[in-house]
Amino acid sequence: xxxxxxxxxxxxxxxxxxxxxxxxxxxxxxxxxxxxxxxxxxxxxxxxxxxxxxxxxxxxxxxxxxxxxxxxxxxxxxxxxxxxxxxxxxxxxxxxxxxxxxxxxxxxxxxxxxxxxxxxxxxxxxxxxxxxxxxxxxxxxxxxxxxxxxxxxxxxxxxxxxxxxxxxxxxxxxxxxxxxxxxxxxxxxxxxxxxxxxxxxxxxxxxxxxxxxxxxxxxxxxxxxxxxxxxxxxxxxxxxxxxxxxxxxxxxxxxxxxxxxxxxxxxxxxxxxxxxxxxxxxxxxxxxxxxxxxxxxxxxxxxxxxxxxxxxxxxxxxxxxxxxxxxxxxxxxxxxxxxxxxxxxxxxxxxxxxxxxxxxxxxxxxxxxxxx
Numbered sequence: 410x411x412x413x414x415x416x417x418x419x420x421x422x423x424x425x426x427x428x429x430x431x432x433x434x435x436x437x438x439x440x441x442x443x444x445x446x447x448x449x450x451x452x453x454x455x456x457x458x459x460x461x462x463x464x465x466x467x468x469x470x471x472x473x474x475x476x477x478x479x480x481x482x483x484x485x486x487x488x489x490x491x492x493x494x495x496x497x498x499x500x501x502x503x504x505x506x507x508x509x510x511x512x513x514x515x516x517x518x519x520x521x522x523x524x525x526x527x528x529x530x531x532x533x534x535x536x537x538x539x540x541x542x543x544x545x546x547x548x549x550x551x552x553x554x555x556x557x558x559x560x561x562x563x564x565x566x567x568x569x570x571x572x573x574x575x576x577x578x579x580x581x582x583x584x585x586x587x588x589x590x591x592x593x594x595x596x597x598x599x600x601x602x603x604x605x606x607x608x609x610x611x612x613x614x615x616x617x618x619x620x621x622x623x624x625x626x627x628x629x630x631x632x633x634x635x636x637x638x639x640x641x642x643x644x645x646x647x648x649x650x651x652x653x654x655x656x657x658x659x660x661x662x663x664x665x666x667x668x669x670x671x672x673x674x675x676x677x678x679x680x681x682x683x684x685x686x687x688x689x690x691x692x693x694x695x696x697x698x699x700x701x702x703x704x705x706x707x708x709x710x711x712x713x714x715x716x717x718x719x720x721x722x723x724x725x726x727x728x729x730x731x732x733x734x735x736x737x738x739x740x741x742x743x744x745x746x747x748x749x750x751x752x753x754x755x756x757x758x759x760x761x762x763x764x765x766x767x768x769x770x771x772x773x774x775x776x777x778x779x780x781x
Contacts, residue, residue: 410510411446413470414438415461420452420476422592422628425546427452427498429539434503444468448509450502451490452476455562455731458486465490473505480566481733483521493521496566499538500531535574540582547628548582550574550614551593555603558658559668559736560696560728563594571603576610580617588621588649596625597635608639615647623650626692630654634672636680641687652721653684656694660713661706664699669735674713681720691721697748697765698728698741711748718760725752725763 412431414424427450428438438450444464448471453461455478465472466489475494479486483493492515494501501519509515515522519529533552540548553571554564583589593599600610615622625631625644633655644653657677659665665673677693684691695714697707714723728741744765755761 410436410448410506412436412438412506413441413444413446413449415444415449415451416440416442417452417457417461419454419457422546423452423476423498425541425544426538426549427502428544429542430499431503431506432542433539434507436503436506444470444472446470448473448506450475452498453478453486455481456729458482462489471509473502475502477562477566478732481562481731481737483526487521487523491515491522495519495521495526496529497533499533501529532568533572535572536578540574540578541585545585547590547592548574548579548586549592550579550629551595551599553603554594556671557669557735558671560699560731560734562731562733565733571598571601573600576600576614576617579614580619583618583620583622586620588623589618590623590626591629593629595632595635596629597631597640606635606640608643611640612643612647615643621649622647624648625653625655626650627654630656630694632672633657633680634676636683638683638687641683641689644689645687651688652690652692654692654694655680657713657717658694658696659699659702659706660695660710661702664702664706664710667701668699674709677713677717681717685720691717692724693717693721694724694726696726696728698744700728700730700736700739700742702742704745707745707748711745711751714755714761715751718755722759723755723761723763725761725765727765 431438451461451474453474453476458478472490473492474486474490475498479493480496483495486493492505496519504517505515505520508517516525518527551571551573553567555569557564597606600607658670660674662673681691695710697710717723730736730739752761752765
């Protein structure tokens with residue numbers, strides 16, 4: 410049975426992970442730029458799903474779709490795909506392929522097909538699966554998040570309990586990179602429950618990795634309340650990055666409470682000031698246009714954006730109501746004229762990036778070649 414993987418730039422790390430997981434079970438995912446072979450697999454986000462819907466619907470082969478959008482909207486996706494992998498794919502996808510190869514109907518836990526669906530009966534232990542094999546990717550060191558931020562799909566897909574790849578396994582895969590970058594919802598939560606840092610485990614990880622480490626930068630951002638003297642000292646002593654990326658999201662404590670962020674604006678300000686003390690440049694994310702954001706809330710965010718831009722760089726993005734999140738189905742509010750003018754001015758100076766007008770620009774921009 411020939412199994413292919415549809416090349417999509419946004420899914421390149423998923424390809425590396427699932428290629429390795431399928432390879433261990435005897436399935437080699439061939440990268441393709443159109444559906445082909447017996448089976449073609451897709452990983453879709455909620456912002457690119459519409460682009461591939463017709464292609465999947467018209468495909469002349471069996472189609473399997475997973476990814477964040479499939480996990481959030483399985484019935485919608487099942488209307489045009491043959492099989493939908495709901496949630497984590499490392500165990501479910503090879504299991505589904507084996508069932509199809511052996512003449513089954515693909516009716517297994519974690520897969521929706523037609524009117525059939527049973528929730529997955531397993532969760533993924535990261536050490537049980539390779540981080541990557543032939544196709545290199547970032548090393549996923551943690552999965553899950555104990556927080557319930559209103560805009561975020563992560564805990565909806567991976568759960569609220571954090572799971573970690575062991576130090577020895579992370580170090581083993583890091584040997585294959587001259588520079589190691591990690592995937593995690595909060596780098597400073599490695600080895601912990603997500604709310605009580607274990608900096609001793611992070612230091613043990615750093616000592617085990619022999620090549621350059623980038624930690625706390627994309628795609629392993631941190632949370633502002635985890636930025637402290639101990640965490641920044643570890644970055645300065647062991648890591649190659651001189652920048653730290655974290656989310657403030659709003660300059661209004663009322664908005665942060667409604668988002669269930671679990672931190673305050675004071676935590677953000679403290680993180681910025683500590684970064685300055687440790688000669689680390691802060692890169693800070695903000696969301697504008699949240700549905701319950703008042704004019705005063707947005708102005709408070711704008712004030713904080715301008716203050717942060719004096720000492721670091723800012724990413725500002727328009728709110729996107731992602732399916733499967735607590736804020737799904739809501740509508741982004743209009744931006745104040747002063748917000749648009751300020752963001753544009755800071756962008757011209759190189760202090761601000763993002764897509765505060767058109768939220769899809771950030772996610773739908775394509776390189777000239779969709780190779781992962």
